[in-house]
Amino acid sequence: MKTPSFIFFSIVLLVSILTGVLSKPYFTDRVFYLHEDVYKFAGAQEQDQLITYHSSMAEPIQVRIDDELHRTVVIGKQSYSIADKTANFSTSYRVTYPNGHTYKVEDNAGLLLSYDDKGNFLIYNEVYIGGERVPQPGEEDFPPSALVTAAYPDYHIKRGMPGFLFLALGMLIYGWCGFQYRKFQDWTFRLSPQRLNYVDPEPSDFYYFMCKVGGLAVMAGAVFIAFKAF
Structure with missing residues (x-):
C-alpha cells in the first residue's frame, strides 16, 4: 500500500518535471514588449538580414x-x-x-x-x-x-524569476515534513530557543497540532511563491 508520503513526493516530482519542461521556454527565451503584447524571435531570412x-x-x-x-x-x-x-x-x-x-x-x-x-x-x-x-x-x-x-x-529580456520555483519546492518539502513527520516536529522543537527556559521540556499535544497547522500554511505559501516566478 502506497503511503501518503510516497504519493506526496511522487506528485511533487511529477509536477516539478512538468513545470521545468513546460516553463523552460518562458524563462530562457528573450522577449520584448510593444504596448501589452509580448514578442519573441520567430526566425530570420535573407542571410539573417530580416x-x-x-x-x-x-x-x-x-x-x-x-x-x-x-x-x-x-x-x-x-x-x-x-x-x-x-x-x-x-x-x-x-x-x-x-x-x-x-x-x-x-x-x-x-x-x-x-x-x-x-x-x-x-x-x-x-x-x-x-x-x-x-x-x-x-x-x-x-x-x-x-x-x-x-x-x-x-x-530584449528574459522573463520571470525561476529561483522562486526552487524556493517554493524547498518550502513545500519543509511544510510537508512539518505536517507529516513526528520526528521532524521533535527536531524543530529541539532547535527552538524557548526550550532552554525549561528542564527536560517535552513537546505538548498543542505543539504538534500547531506544527501541522504551520506545515499546511507553509505549503500554501509555497504555491503562492511558485506563481510569483512567472
Whole structure:
C-alpha cells in the first residue's frame, strides 16, 4: 500500500518535471514588449538580414538590418527607421516615423529615454479602456524607445524569476515534513530557543497540532511563491 508520503513526493516530482519542461521556454527565451503584447524571435531570412518576431495576440514585427548603423522596424504596412548615432561613449539612436517625425533615444545605463526633436523628454502613459489602447492627442502609435528595443536584441529580456520555483519546492518539502513527520516536529522543537527556559521540556499535544497547522500554511505559501516566478 502506497503511503501518503510516497504519493506526496511522487506528485511533487511529477509536477516539478512538468513545470521545468513546460516553463523552460518562458524563462530562457528573450522577449520584448510593444504596448501589452509580448514578442519573441520567430526566425530570420535573407542571410539573417530580416528578422521576424511573433506575438500570440498581435501581428508580427519584422526588423530589417540595412547596414551597421541603420535598421528598419516594419509593423503592419508601416516602416520605422532606426539610426545608430552613438558617439563619444554615448549610445543614442534617431527614430524616424512614417509621418516624418523624428525622436532621439538615449541609452542611460540600459534604460532607454526618449526625446522629441526639440530635446524635450517624453513620458508615455498608455491608456486602455476595455482592453483596447486609446491613443492620446499627439501620441505616436509606438513609443520611440519601444521601437529601439524591438530593433536591437541587446535590449530584449528574459522573463520571470525561476529561483522562486526552487524556493517554493524547498518550502513545500519543509511544510510537508512539518505536517507529516513526528520526528521532524521533535527536531524543530529541539532547535527552538524557548526550550532552554525549561528542564527536560517535552513537546505538548498543542505543539504538534500547531506544527501541522504551520506545515499546511507553509505549503500554501509555497504555491503562492511558485506563481510569483512567472
